Amino acid sequence: MKFLFDLxxxxxxxxxxxxxxxxxxxxxxxxxxTAVVIAATFAQIVWVYLKHKKVDNMLWIxxxxxxxxxxxxxxxxxxxxxxxxxxxxxxxxxxxxxVSATYFDRNLIRMMMGEQLTAPKHIWYRLNLSxxxxxxxxxxxxxxxxxxxxxxxxxxxxxxxTMGLMLVFVLAQGMLLSKYVEYKD
Numbered sequence: 477m478k479f480l481f482d483l484x485x486x487x488x489x490x491x492x493x494x495x496x497x498x499x500x501x502x503x504x505x506x507x508x509x510t511a512v513v514i515a516a517t518f519a520q521i522v523w524v525y526l527k528h529k530k531v532d533n534m535l536w537i538x539x540x541x542x543x544x545x546x547x548x549x550x551x552x553x554x555x556x557x558x559x560x561x562x563x564x565x566x567x568x569x570x571x572x573x574x575v576s577a578t579y580f581d582r583n584l585i586r587m588m589m590g591e592q593l594t595a596p597k598h599i600w601y602r603l604n605l606s607x608x609x610x611x612x613x614x615x616x617x618x619x620x621x622x623x624x625x626x627x628x629x630x631x632x633x634x635x636x637x638t639m640g641l642m643l644v645f646v647l648a649q650g651m652l653l654s655k656y657v658e659y660k661d
Contacts, residue, residue, distance in 0.1 A: 483639075485516035485542070490635040506555045506627060513558075514546045534569070541565050559622040559630055562638070563615035570611035577604045593653060603649065610645050614638065 492512040496505035517539045524531050545561035548554070576582045585607055586600040595603075621633045 488516045489513040510546045517542045563618045566611040566615040570608045
């Protein structure tokens with residue numbers, strides 16, 4: 477459920493982009509989808525706050541980036557900004573993971589997964605670095621697709637390509653980490 481909740485804005489962005497041409501000009505679909513993703517991300521924050529009375533920093537970072545890049549897209553009527561947004565978000569995640577582990581000795585991956593895995597410190601270090609590398613690479617892949625392919629291919633990649641790459645990455649890590657999983661009765 478959390479995974480679907482996290483994908484909620486992306487799914488609405490994709491759906492709006494795909495369905496908007498039924499109601500308006502196709503070349504405006506990206507702008508309406510951008511407005512929807514801003515509203516959906518804001519709705520996520522409100523929902524999380526009402527339910528938990530606290531919103532985690534990653535969701536705030538995501539919202540600020542969506543608001544800045546989405547706002548620039550709408551204000552300047554330039555689709556480039558929203559197409560750069562995933563790259564900036566991925567790079568922010570990579571920097572946060574790297575800096576927190578390197579300079580503050582706080583492995584955020586371990587903090588998120590520590591109850592499910594009991595692994596040696598060097599495994600947590602490698603796991604954190606692999607996420608840093610993955611997010612860094614995803615930022616560059618997003619830019620490559622945005623610059624070298626059509627807008628509709630980029631939207632499809634944003635929905636299915638990034639999800640597919642994430643799934644392959646998580647499954648590969650799962651296989652490597654399976655010996656550290658603690659099963660609870």
